[in-house]
Amino acid sequence: MIRFEKVTKTYPGQGHPALDDVTVDVEKGEFIFLVGTSGSGKSTFLRLVLREARPTSGRVYVAGKEINRLAGWKVPGLRRRIGTVFQDFRLLPNKTVSENVAFALQVIGGSRSQIAELVPETLELVGLDGKGDRFPDELSGGEQQRVAIARAFVNRPQILIADEPTGNLDPGTSVGIMKLLDRINRTGTTVVMATHDAGIVDQMRKRVVELEGGVVVRDQAQGAYGFQS
Ligand SMILES: Nc1ncnc2c1ncn2[C@@H]1O[C@H](COP(=O)(O)OP(=O)(O)OP(=O)(O)O)[C@@H](O)[C@H]1O
Numbered sequence: 001m002i003r004f005e006k007v008t009k010t011y012p013g014q015g016h017p018a019l020d021d022v023t024v025d026v027e028k029g030e031f032i033f034l035v036g037t038s039g040s041g042k043s044t045f046l047r048l049v050l051r052e053a054r055p056t057s058g059r060v061y062v063a064g065k066e067i068n069r070l071a072g073w074k075v076p077g078l079r080r081r082i083g084t085v086f087q088d089f090r091l092l093p094n095k096t097v098s099e100n101v102a103f104a105l106q107v108i109g110g111s112r113s114q115i116a117e118l119v120p121e122t123l124e125l126v127g128l129d130g131k132g133d134r135f136p137d138e139l140s141g142g143e144q145q146r147v148a149i150a151r152a153f154v155n156r157p158q159i160l161i162a163d164e165p166t167g168n169l170d171p172g173t174s175v176g177i178m179k180l181l182d183r184i185n186r187t188g189t190t191v192v193m194a195t196h197d198a199g200i201v202d203q204m205r206k207r208v209v210e211l212e213g214g215v216v217v218r219d220q221a222q223g224a225y226g227f228q229s
Pocket of ligand 1: 011018037038040043
């Protein structure tokens with residue numbers, strides 16, 4: 001579903017590459033954690049998947065296509081296949097929960113009937129049944145992140161990218177968010193999550209790809225946050 005082939009990314013004016021000769025293959029339906037210290041290249045990896053950045057050398061494939069060869073007008077189509085969730089939720093404060101989720105469908109041309117069906121269905125999936133008319137500032141952090149996940153998932157993307165989704169949440173709330181991401185993964189969605197949250201990674205026991213200075217130093221099935229043989 002995602003393949004990095006000898007990918008190097010050096011930002012202009014930087015001496016050291018942010019990613020250095022990275023080769024990683026993520027199968028459809030996998031759940032992987034990207035771990036590594038600050039500046040190790042996790043966000044750069046995610047930005048390359050979204051074509052928000054381009055490799056200096058090497059190839060990035062998403063759903064079988066080398067995405068850096070895609071014509072510019074096809075990039076929105078690529079991004080529609082990929083839901084994104086961030087640490088800081090990024091909800092629209094003046095829209096209700098339902099409107100935030102509906103907006104994601106509206107911008108890609110979803111019909112009224114699709115919106116009427118998918119929004120309540122997705123809010124129920126994320127555990128926000130009955131909260132559709134609230135505004136983001138009337139929700140807890142965990143609930144806001146659930147809205148963000150509903151928004152990312154409402155058009156049933158093939159891939160979900162999560163950049164530190166539990167970074168602003170307490171441990172108990174984080175567990176709930178991880179159960180939700182796990183449930184979404186079980187629907188067949190490929191999940192790539194960048195995190196510093198050792199407790200979560202140790203608990204979930206999914207594949208762990210560790211970056212250090214832009215280099216993959218570990219790629220381990222059912223891994224932990226730190227290396228354990
Ligand atoms: N737009 C940019 N221009 C120049 N250098 C950048 C840019 N974005 C990232 N970098 C550099 O690339 C390297 C990798 O950064 P990246 O943001 O991918 O790391 P990260 O692992 O996501 O870090 P964090 O955990 O702090 O989010 C760092 O040295 C960073 O300073």
